[in-house]
Amino acid sequence: QVQLQESGPDLVEPSQTLSLACTVSGGSITTTKYYWAWIRQVPGKGREWMGTIGWLGRTYYSSSLKNRLTISRDRSENRFFLQLNSVTPEDTAVYYCAGREGGDRRLGDPREYDYWGQGTQVTVSS
Numbered sequence: 001q002v003q004l005q006e007s008g009p010d011l012v013e014p015s016q017t018l019s020l021a022c023t024v025s026g027g028s029i030t031t032t033k034y035y036w037a038w039i040r041q042v043p044g045k046g047r048e049w050m051g052t053i054g055w056l057g058r059t060y061y062s063s064s065l066k067n068r069l070t071i072s073r074d075r076s077e078n079r080f081f082l083q084l085n086s087v088t089p090e091d092t093a094v095y096y097c098a099g100r101e102g103g104d105r106r107l108g109d110p111r112e113y114d115y116w117g118q119g120t121q122v123t124v125s126s
Helices: none
Strands: 003-007 018-025 034-041 047-054 059-061 069-074 079-084 093-101 120-124
Touching (some): 018 093, 018 120, 059 069
Antiparallel strands (some): 003 018, 018 079, 034 047, 034 093
16 A cells, blocks of 8 residues: 655745655555656645656646746655745645556646645745
8 A cells, every 4th residue: 555644844934945755655656657746735725736756757847836846756765855946825735745656647636646645734934
């Protein structure tokens, strides 16, 4: 059973960089046709797909975030990462890491992901 666990700061100051890590267990992030995503949710709103990294390391980003977002991975530690620059209070949300298998269709739809971390609340505030 694939399990994911987010880690990172609870509080980030405006204009700083948010960095989160997702540790994957029960499976490898390099397994063929597996994709790994960051998804966030603001209270009262639906889940927002931020970006995905595929098993070969190719990245896919939301058009609204691509100028501020970097997703990377460490194969030796079986982890992948989010780096969001120049954060504002509007980036306050619960951040989830998620995974799925299969082709690269509909990567931007959170409903297509099968495995989820528990989520971590991040607040952007001074």
